[in-house]
Amino acid sequence: MSSFSKWFEALQTKICSFMLFFMCVMVVVQVTLRYVFNFSFVWSEELIRYLMIWMVMLGSALVQARNEHVRIDFFPMLAGPRGRRVMETIFRLCTLVFLAILLIKGVKMVYFNRLFESSGLRISMLWASLAIPLGALLMGVYTLRDLITDGYRMIFWSADRLGEEDRRAALAKFQTPE
Numbered sequence: 001m002s003s004f005s006k007w008f009e010a011l012q013t014k015i016c017s018f019m020l021f022f023m024c025v026m027v028v029v030q031v032t033l034r035y036v037f038n039f040s041f042v043w044s045e046e047l048i049r050y051l052m053i054w055m056v057m058l059g060s061a062l063v064q065a066r067n068e069h070v071r072i073d074f075f076p077m078l079a080g081p082r083g084r085r086v087m088e089t090i091f092r093l094c095t096l097v098f099l100a101i102l103l104i105k106g107v108k109m110v111y112f113n114r115l116f117e118s119s120g121l122r123i124s125m126l127w128a129s130l131a132i133p134l135g136a137l138l139m140g141v142y143t144l145r146d147l148i149t150d151g152y153r154m155i156f157w158s159a160d161r162l163g164e165e166d167r168r169a170a171l172a173k174f175q176t177p178e
Contacts, residue, residue, distance in 0.1 A: 085162065109132065
């Protein structure tokens with residue numbers, strides 16, 4: 001993995017962590033103000049909702065980059081190393097089709113929502129909607145990267161080397177980060 005990929009994934013992690021922290025603080029402040037002082041900000045619930053959308057889309061892209069989405073891998077584990085790569089390629093192609101649809105529909109939604117303003121924050125709904133096509137684009141880039149990597153390995157690597165890579169990757173999941 002290149003240093004830019006590592007840097008970008010670290011940046012995504014920090015952004016998602018900050019959003020989660022900020023949302024938690026806002027919820028605590030909002031609940032405290034509402035039930036203790038009988039006062040609440042009009043915009044806080046809306047801000048939390050929009051941050052949640054952004055965090056989910058950026059976080060999904062981050063999980064896609066690490067290839068850690070929840071999956072049932074019973075059949076790929078029964079196949080050999082090359083068969084597992086073929087199944088992964090099929091899964092990734094299906095994922096790319098879904099992400100292309102999400103990107104196209106997301107861009108249309110952003111174009112439509114640019115005309116509207118949120119009720120609490122008084123910002124263009126473009127900013128809340130932009131998370132969907134941006135997240136789909138990031139997930140698509142990460143999926144395409146993995147598709148190219150697996151395609152190269154499937155064509156040029158021997159079955160033994162593929163099996164060794166699978167064993168190394170499986171063991172790496174159980175290692176504690178340094």
